[in-house]
Amino acid sequence: MNDTSPPPAITDSHCHLDFPDFEGQLDEIITRAQQAGVTRMVTICTRLRNEPTVRAIAEAHAPVFYAAGTHPMSAAEEPMATVDDLVALAAHPKFVGIGETGLDYHYTADSAEVQKQSLRIHIEAAQRTGLPLIIHARAADADIADILGAEFRNAPYSCVMHCFSSSAELARAALDLGFYLSMSGIAAFPKSHELRDIFAAAPIDRIxxxxxxxxxxxxxxxxxxxxxxxxxxxxxxxxxxxxxxYADFAARTQANFDRLFTKAAAHEAAA
Structure with missing residues (x-):
C-alpha cells in the first residue's frame, strides 16, 4: 500500500518571490512548495521601494509572509532607510522580520561604511519592533560580529544569520548571542564539509x-x-x-521558526 500521508511540514524562512525568475508562476510555485511540505514561506524585500510588490505577494497568498530591508550590496545606491520607515512597515500583519541587512565585502567592500550605517538602523528597528533581524554576512565576519555584539549589549534583539556560510567563529559569536543559523542549499553541496560541521556543532534548537x-x-x-x-x-x-x-528534524525546525518568528506563528494560529 502506498503511503498517502502528507510530507512533514517545514518552512522556507528566506526566499525572494518578487524576483523576475518567478513572474507569472507564483501560484504553481506555491502549490509545489505545499506538495513538498513547505507550508510557509518568508519572502524578503531587498530594496524598500519594492516593498509594495512584496507585500502584495504576501497578501495574495496565505502561506507567504514577508520581511523588508535594504540589502547591504544595495546600501550605497538606495536611499538610506530610517528606523521610522521600518517600524511603520512592521505594522502590517504579515510583516514578520527586519531585513535582509548586514555586511558584504566580497563585491561591495567600497561601501563598507554605508553598509555599517544601514545595518545599525535595521538593528534599531528590530530592537524597537521586537521582530527578528535577518542578516546577510559575506567576507565581513569580524565587523559583523563586532556590530551585532555591541548593539545586542546596548539593547537585546533576536536574529537569524540567513544562508549561513561564514566561519565557525562567526557562528559561535551569533549562537552566543542567542541567534539562529539558517541552512541553505550551500550546506547540501558535496564539497561543503566544513560548513556542515559548523551546523552539526550548533544546538538543534537554533537551526x-x-x-x-x-x-x-x-x-x-x-x-x-x-x-x-x-x-x-x-x-x-x-x-x-x-x-x-526527517519528520523529527522538520518538527524541530518548525518549532525554531515559531520561536523566532513569533508574529508569523501567531498569525497562523489566529487564521
Missing amino acids: LVETDAPYLAPPPHRGKRNEPAFTAHTARVGAELFALD
Whole structure:
C-alpha cells in the first residue's frame, strides 16, 4: 500500500518571490512548495521601494509572509532607510522580520561604511519592533560580529544569520548571542564539509532552513532556478547531520521558526 500521508511540514524562512525568475508562476510555485511540505514561506524585500510588490505577494497568498530591508550590496545606491520607515512597515500583519541587512565585502567592500550605517538602523528597528533581524554576512565576519555584539549589549534583539556560510567563529559569536543559523542549499553541496560541521556543532534548537530562491538550489537541482519546494532537499541533509528522522528534524525546525518568528506563528494560529 502506498503511503498517502502528507510530507512533514517545514518552512522556507528566506526566499525572494518578487524576483523576475518567478513572474507569472507564483501560484504553481506555491502549490509545489505545499506538495513538498513547505507550508510557509518568508519572502524578503531587498530594496524598500519594492516593498509594495512584496507585500502584495504576501497578501495574495496565505502561506507567504514577508520581511523588508535594504540589502547591504544595495546600501550605497538606495536611499538610506530610517528606523521610522521600518517600524511603520512592521505594522502590517504579515510583516514578520527586519531585513535582509548586514555586511558584504566580497563585491561591495567600497561601501563598507554605508553598509555599517544601514545595518545599525535595521538593528534599531528590530530592537524597537521586537521582530527578528535577518542578516546577510559575506567576507565581513569580524565587523559583523563586532556590530551585532555591541548593539545586542546596548539593547537585546533576536536574529537569524540567513544562508549561513561564514566561519565557525562567526557562528559561535551569533549562537552566543542567542541567534539562529539558517541552512541553505550551500550546506547540501558535496564539497561543503566544513560548513556542515559548523551546523552539526550548533544546538538543534537554533537551526532554520531556507532556499534563498531563486539562488543556490540544492542537489539534485544545483545550477537550476531554486524554488521554495526545494527546502525539503536541504532539510533532509540537515536531518542527516543531526542524526534525526526527517519528520523529527522538520518538527524541530518548525518549532525554531515559531520561536523566532513569533508574529508569523501567531498569525497562523489566529487564521
